[in-house]
Structures are given as C-alpha cells and as structure tokens.
Amino acid sequence: MFSIGDFARLGRVSIRMLRHYDALGLLRPAHVDERSGYRSYQAAQLPRLNRIVALKDLGFTLHQVQTILDEDLAVSQLQGMLRLRRAELEAGVAADLERLARVEARLSLIESEGLMPINEVLVKQVPRVRVAELRAVASGYEPEAIGPVIGPLFGQLCQRLDAEGLTPAGPQIAYYEPVPNGVMVHASSPVTADPPVVSNGSDDDLALVDLPAIEAATIVYRGSMDKADAVVQELARWIEANGYRGTGHAREVYLACPPDHDLWVTEFQEPVVKDA
Amino acid sequence: MFSIGDFARLGRVSIRMLRHYDALGLLRPAHVDERSGYRSYQAAQLPRLNRIVALKDLGFTLHQVQTILDEDLAVSQLQGMLRLRRAELEAGVAADLERLARVEARLSLIESEGLMPINEVLVKQVPRVRVAELRAVASGYEPEAIGPVIGPLFGQLCQRLDAEGLTPAGPQIAYYEPVPNGVMVHASSPVTADPPVVSNGSDDDLALVDLPAIEAATIVYRGSMDKADAVVQELARWIEANGYRGTGHAREVYLACPPDHDLWVTEFQEPVVKDA
C-alpha cells in the first residue's frame, strides 16, 4: 500500500491528478481511511493508472478514457474510437499546417516589405443571397468606365425597389461579367422577396437573381472607388501567396456610402478555391 | 451604423463573440444607447474585426491579439511573436504526428492480434535516484541463474542498511551488467544519505551509487519473476514498433513483494532513445 504521494511519484503524475481521477471515479484508491480521509493505493493499481496516462497521451478525453476502460468495449468499438481519434488528429495536423503556412506567409511579407499589412485579407464563407438587380454595359473595367454607368444604375435601382414595394435587406452589391463589347455591370440589392414577385422582361428591367454561396477571399477598403486599384491588387497577391486561386471577378459590397466618397467602406469578395 | 446582428452577419461572427470582444475591450461598439444598452457598429470597424478574426485564425489567443492590435508593436516584436507562434505550431504538429503514430501502432496491433493489449507500455522520465547497493555475479540472464543470486543479495542488503542506520526511501531496484564470466547483479535500495556515509571497500561491500536519470519505456507486470519473460519481450516489441531503440538492460523495480510470488508487482524500465 502506498500513500497518495508515493503512488503519484511511482506513476509520475501529480497528487492533484490522482485526486481528480478519484473524484471522476476513474481510479479509486484501494482504501480510504474513514477518520482522516487519507487515500491508499496498491501497486497492482499502477497498470490502470498507466493505461489512463497512455490513453490520455493519445489525446482521448478523460471521459473517453473511462468509456474505454470501464465499458468492456468490443474490439470493433475500440477500433472505431481509435479511427475517429486518427481522423481528428489528421484534421488537427492539417489545420495546424495551414496556420503555419499563413504564419510563414506573413513572416516573409514582413521581411520583404518591412511592415504589417494594414488591411487584412480573410477567407470567408459567403452564403447564397437573393438580390434584385439592374444591368448595363460599360466599355471596360477602369473606374472611369465603370463609374458613370454604375452610379445612375444604383439610383434607378432604388426607385424601382420602391415602386415594387421591396425593402433592401442588406448592403448593395455590384459585380461584373465580361461581354463582347465590354463589361456587363450588375447593380444589386438584397431583398427578401419570393421568386415570382418581380417582372423580368428585357435586359434593362429589374431582375430577381440568387447570387450563389461562395468561398471568397475578402478585404475591406475605406475610400473612394477611384483609388481602390491598389487594394484589389493586394488581394490578388494575397490569393496567390496563400495557395488559393481566383475563380471570377470580385463582388463589391458597399457597406457605407456617405456623401463624401473618401469615407466609403467597401468589401471586395473574390471567389477562390484552394490550390491543389 | 449597423445593429449588432447586422454587423455580426457582415463579419461572419456570432453576436456573442461581438459582446465578448466588447467586454474584453478588444472591439468596442462605435456607439451604445444609454437607455437600452443597444450596441451600434460602423462599417469602418469591420477591418478591425477582420484583423481580430485573422489573428485568431493563426492561433493567437485574444490576449495576444489585443497586444498585437493595440500596443503599436515594433516590426521586430511582431516578427518575434510570429516566430514564437511558428515554433508552437511546429511543436504541436510534431506532437500530433507522434500521437498519430501511436494510434496507428495500436490499430495495427489490434488487427494483427484481435485484442487490446492488457499491459500498457508507457514512456516516462525516470529521475536520478541515489541507491545503496550490493553486487554479485550470476552465470546468465535466465531466471534460474539470477534467482538464487538476487534473493539472498536483497536479504543481505536489508541487514546492511539496518546496520548502517539507513532507511529505504522507495521500492528496491535490480539491474544487470554483462561481465566476462556472466552477469553482474545489482541489488539496490533508494536512500537519502549524503555521499560519504557508507564504507566502500571491496566489490562485495555496500556501495552508494547514483542511478542516472533516464527516459525509459516501462511496463508493469504482476506475477512471479520466473514467468516475466513474455512481458519483457512484449516491451521489446513495443519499443521496436514505436520508433524507439533500447540502450541498455532494463531496471526492475519491485513495487510489491508479498510472500506469494504470484502477487508480486514489478515495473520493468528499459532505457530508450527516439530513433532518428
């Protein structure tokens, strides 16, 4: 019979751990003195303590350890738990390696540029969103070509939504599409309408569209859209440097559009997939 | 200005997280209504939220995130934190890969043997221990050769300790060493004596020795030492299967030695190093 201190030394665990396992019913002392509460352990209890420690080392929770030791599992059940643990460990390693890659990317970025990037690129899941939109063609992707088209388009959109009795359900979104003569500009606003509410005739009429859910690399930009080029390029560089690939033109989400264009806040959402 | 719900949706975080970050002072709402307590956020606060999320994704704690965002760190300090995080991630990956290897070893063991091993092998750090010991030569490693030598030796040891006024400070330990004519058997008992207490003359005299700290693969065995071979072999197989290499003959620690030898409890400690 060993005192708790001696038994803890034998098993290379703390006294507190033995008390904890006692409280959980995971490893009860062979004997407890009624008057003093002193715990005594037998040498023959060491194998069980060792099993507890070994299973814990594999990353099982104490609850799982208890199940494994006390519930007299069939071999196939034990296999199942081990396979589950293996899958968890593999996932954990993969996640840590991804983090590691991002930390490395930051370190090399700091070394090449000597500073912390001011804007954060973040990969997010963007859910599907139902929008009402108007379309028009612009001659190119430059701000000078887009600006004069998209401004009035959003103006009309507001009027049309009003006329249809629709209320915007979130910040306005612009996106683009190449067409033979230039660029198709989409000016859209989230709505909660059910599908068949809106007329949908010619190309310049109001249309109800579901923008699909995407995984997107995003960056938030403060300032006039005229000067957003640098940020969009930063986003593109980040996508390349972090092992993603762009799969389309970015959506622009207008989070704040006060009169002073320098105070605009826009989020660029570039759809991406992980590189193989 | 966005309500907490809208801002949470924009940032793809939960409302609870925004409240938590508010409580920590990590991200205060742009405005709080005095009467209702309602929080309001500005679009321009989204970059900060994104930074928080991005740093959190790298595995920093919220406390570290706060330091990084608010304490205006020098570039070199930021580098330092990132390098530290990198080291932690690398250590975490290495630890997980080790666990994974052990889980794999168990799975393949189950497949080959169809059952869970009854005895657990555990790698432990065994600290340095000061012992008083007696030595004698046996003709070989077989139980039949060791038994008749070691039994009386431990008997003498107890008498000598008594005579010297030394009290055992832990379970007795045996270990072995090859010599030209056979095996040198060491029968030892931990003591707390300072070095120059014990006479140390001829080879059969009581000697004070420091057994060095070792990393050891250990297994606990219940039963007579005559039948311990299978367990020692199991230990050897485990060592090989789990990427370790033995570096000497095992120590035997006698945890319980009641009169009935079938109730003995012995721990075998085989010194090991990790294979390259």
Added chain:
DNA sequence: TTGCTCCTCACGTCACGTGAGGTGGC
C-alpha cells in the same frame, strides 16, 4: 513539539455557447 503529508473547498484558466428572464422598437 516541530515539520511533513494529507485533507476539503473553491477560484482561475479560455473563448465563447446556451439558456433564463426581461425589455425596446416597428
């Protein structure tokens, strides 16, 4: 009698999730 070991609470850790119970704005 003085140390040493042991005892039982009970707080703290970390980043929230999840109710409970109640209130404000359309």
Added chain:
DNA sequence: TTGCTCCTCACGTCACGTGAGGTGGC
C-alpha cells in the same frame, strides 16, 4: 398587439494548478 431583436447575468465546458485554511502521524 404580436414577433423580432436586443439586453444582462450566469452556468457549463476541460483537466487540472494553485492557494487557503485546517488536520493527522512521526
């Protein structure tokens, strides 16, 4: 007026570490 959103506690999670305050055995 009915939903919907928001609010503030406060417990629970996980495996103990770390005191506080007190007692038993040599």
